[in-house]
Amino acid sequence: MATPMPAVNHIKVALLLPLSGDQAALGASLLQASQLALFEAPDSNVEILVRDTGDSAVGAAQAAQDAIGQGAQLVLGPIFGNAVKEVTPVAQTAGINVVSFSTDRSVAQPGVYVMGILPSLQVQRVVGYASRQGLHRIAALLPQSPYGQTVKEALDSAAHGAKAQVVRVDFYDPRTLDASTAVGQTGQYISSGGAVDALLVPETAERLHGITGQFGSFGIDPTRVRLLGSTLWADDPALGSDPTLVGGWYAAPDPGPWGDFRNRFRAAYSSDPPRLATIAYDATLLAILLAGGPHGPDFSTTALTDPAGFSGVDGIFRFNGNGSVERGLAIMEIHDGFVDVREPAPTSFDQVIY
Secondary structure (H helix, E strand, O other), X not given: OXXXXXXXXXXXXXXXXXXXXXXXXXXXXXXXXXXXXXXXXXXXXXXXEEEEOOOOHHHHHHHHHHHHHOOOXXXXXXXXXXXHHHHHHHHHHHOOEEEEOOOOHHHXXXXXXXXXXXXXXXXXXXXXXXXXXXXXXXXXXXXXXXXXXXXXXXXXXXXXXXXXXXXXXXXXXXXXXXXXXXXXXHHHXXXXXXXXXXXXXXXXXXXXXXXXXOOHHHOOOOOXXXXXXXXXXXXXXXXXXXXXXXXXXXXXXXXXXXXXXXXXXXXXXXXXXXXXXHHHHHHHHHHHHHHOOOOOOOOOHHHHOOOOOEEEOOEEEEEOOOOOEEEOOXXXXXXXXXXXEEEXXXXXXXXXXX
């Protein structure tokens, strides 16, 4: 009689995603990214407990409660800040750490980590780089929104740290594509003698090109004022075809690993991943790494806040005790028809330059 094989004790990890509702397509893609990580780590002893958050923060809390009740020792997700807020007390009551996919710094706290590429990191990196190139007088065009205020605070902090000066910030209404009033105010400042070395415009493609298209009408010369952007620029296929943006710099993960990931994702699922998919992929690899430690699974605060950090598709990252994340980002430069790396992303936190 054959000896029965011993049962495999899988380490359970929750994955909270919107698999129904308005964001179901995004949730499904992030689930595929997590599954790809599991497939590429075949010796993993991690079992992912996938739970649907739906569209509501309450649904996220219920999903977390269910997964933790089924034995989850770590929570990955959810995506949105309001959902993270509802999941937090559920996880804290159970003594479980959360690695969320949010970019909302306000939801971070001890035991609740935000893994998204925070606007503050992007601004800090590109402003620090610009200052090291001698560009010390920074202006900005920003939406009058919570995101715009977050960027404004990050810009003030980054400029202070880089010994630069924020000389002008003009806000526009994010509910309309017409930003001409704000662009005109910035142009008037420059034409009346205000010195601006660099202009930060951290916008998505549709609004970005509308803004830059008005520069000529208001006397903003991109050959004299260096344009600075954010990771939002990385999603724009038309960057290299906008002559106003040529010479512009922005901070983003190194595009090489992203391209490799996109090809593997496409081969597995016959579709392109959303940019956020790498967060779910890297988080799943992080869970696999911590589950396979020499002394058994370790999802403790000490393990998650290892100062040496971790490495993923989006480069090196590490969590701080307050729940925030640090990342090593590259500086990208736009040329006529293409974009390339101007300064590579660091490969360890010993060499991070902001």
